[in-house]
Amino acid sequence: MKYTEEHEWLRPEGDLVVVGITEHAAESLGDLVFVELPEPGTKVAKDDEIVVIESVKAASDILAPLDGEIVEVNEAIVEDPTLVNQDPMGEAWFFKMKLDDPSQMDDLLDEAAYKALIE
Amino acid sequence: MSELKRTALFDLHVELGAKMVPFAGYEMPVQYPMGVMKEHLHTRAQAGLFDVSHMGQVIIRAKSGNADDARAALESLVPVNILGLAEMRQRYGFFTNEAGGILDDLMIANRGNHLFVVVNAACKQADLAHMQAGIGESCDVEMIEGRSLLALQGPQAEVALSRLIPAVADMRFMDVAILDYDGSEAWISRSGYTGEDGFEISLPDDAALKLARALLEMDEVAPIGLGARDSLRLEGGLCLYGHDIDETTSPVEAALTWAIQKVRRRGGEREGGFPGSERILRELEEGVSRKRVGLLPEGRAPMREGTRLFADDQGAQEIGVITSGGFGPTIKAPMAMGYVSADHAAVGTRVFGDVRGKYLPATVSAMPFTPANFKR
Structure with missing residues (x-):
């Protein structure tokens, strides 16, 4: 599992990576009420704003963690955004993407570095 | 920036695990560990306790000793209509300016030999100055210090509060009473700002803290922060000063004409005689070019404050703007209020909000979005 400074997690799954937001992010956002996901097949560049989430408090963007293509999105969190608060690191993943350069994963934070960031 | 003030309940909020934020010069709880959504639903289902001690409590007494003055x-x-407000009754109102805009909205209680008013926190010093300048010659206008203000809101509010102060069960919506709580004078009104039945209770700080703790011991009662207070009042169709109403909006544009009684309108016994009366009385008769309305976005995307509204889905004809918007936990859907041109203000009219460059449909809707639950 890898992390970004934008509070996303990335978990390799075959030749894809699954992306979601961290427990810490879900907690500080508060109750989610709206999620808008990109279309599968969308080509994205690192830091593109590709997901919109809204909590009871405000709207935020989620950025593409790396370059690649969106392969699959989790419609379950669009139907029920509160899943993200219940299980952000598991069932409430956001999208799966195919990375242009899987070695870019190495540049992301490991768990210890992410923990240090949020403390 | 000047230092933030704290209410007498600050330590209790922290003890309860509240997330504190700056609000109107105070450090206030925005939410407790329950979270905004559950706090909102709890208030609609049972009873929520709010610390609203940041609001201004003001007593107005005639120097003549004659309360009519x-x-x-x-x-x-x-x-x-204040002269026609019965003793121990309360009424909603607003201070207007010479241009017919709204300086603040407030609650006005007739307590026999004096008036008790509650004004918004952010406006309270300006309101005090405004009252002293306007009526200071004939009245003593005093900001009350050392008293906290609690709101207990929800269908179980009467059950909970009457365990401690039994006489509140006899009060009806907008009644005012002065009752004993633990040897202190409790200034109580059966009112609130959530669309629910409930009470607002002013007590000396120590007694207020004691009452808050006693209420929170009860199964029905949970502490509720500003986050849920905002979604509750928006579902209730109630205006937030500084957002839905301000110095640029007239009460007629704001659809608050129900608060302007006949006796103050054209042809009434005490017609006009308030700042901006020329504009406001004219608008009452001739109508306005824009109006505050409720809006229900069709999809799941909330339309927030500042969202521009259009007559068409191409963004060609701009007709208004959203002044409060979010998600309604009870209606389980996004909701908003805002101003639209009068020709788009009829209930059922479809308009389009610019949400991140997309023109999403919303329907002009009657408010409140949830039925009011007052004990009349």
Whole structure:
């Protein structure tokens, strides 16, 4: 599992990576009420704003963690955004993407570095 | 920036695990560990306890000793029938300016030999100055210090509060009473700002803290922060000063004409006589070019404050703007209020909000979005 400074997690799954937001992010956002996901097949560049989430408090963007293509999105969190608060690191993943350069994963934070960031 | 003030309940909020944020010069709880959504639903289902001690509590007494003089004086600042307000009853109103805009909205209680008013936190010093300048010659206008203000809201509010102060069960919506709590004078009104039945209770700080702790011991009662207070009042169709109403909006544009009684309107016994009366009375008869309305976005995307509204889905004809918007936990859907041109203000009209460059449909809807649950 890898992390970004934008509070996303990335978990390799075959030749894809699954992306979601961290427990810490879900907690500080508060109750989610709206999620808008990109279309599968969308080509994205690192830091593109590709997901919109809204909590009871405000709207935020989620950025593409790396370059690649969106392969699959989790419609379950669009139907029920509160899943993200219940299980952000598991069932409430956001999208799966195919990375242009899987070695870019190495540049992301490991768990210890992410923990240090949020403390 | 000047230092933030704290209410007498600050330590209790922290003890309860509240997330504290700056609000109107105070450090206030925005939410507790329960979270905004559950706090909102709890208030609609049971009873929520709010600390609203940041609001301004003001007593107005006529220097003549004749209470009618204070009531007549206050009528010179608000377009509301105060002389006709029965003893121990309360009424909603607003201070207007010469241009017919709204300086603040407030609650006005007739407590026999004096008036008790509650004003918004952010406006309270300006309101005090405004009252002293406007009616200071005939009245003593005093900001009350050392008293906290609690709101207990929800269908179980009466059950909970009457365990401690039994006489509240006899009060009806907008009644005012002065009752004993633990040897202190509790100033109570059966009112609130959530669309639910409930009470607002002013007590000396120590007694307020004691009452808050006693209420929170009860199964029905949970502490509720500003986050849920905002979604509750928006579902209730109630205006937030500084957002839905301000110095640029007239009460007629704001659809608050129900608070301007006949006696203050054209042809009434005490017609006009308040700041901006020329514009406001004219608008009452001739109508306005824009109006505050409720809006229900069709999809799941909330339309927030500042969202521009259009007549078409191409963004060609701009017709208004959203002034409050979010998600309604009870209606389980996004909701908003805002101003639209009068020709788009009829219930059922479809308009389009610019949400991140997409023109999403919303329907002009009656408010409140949830039925009011007052004990009339």
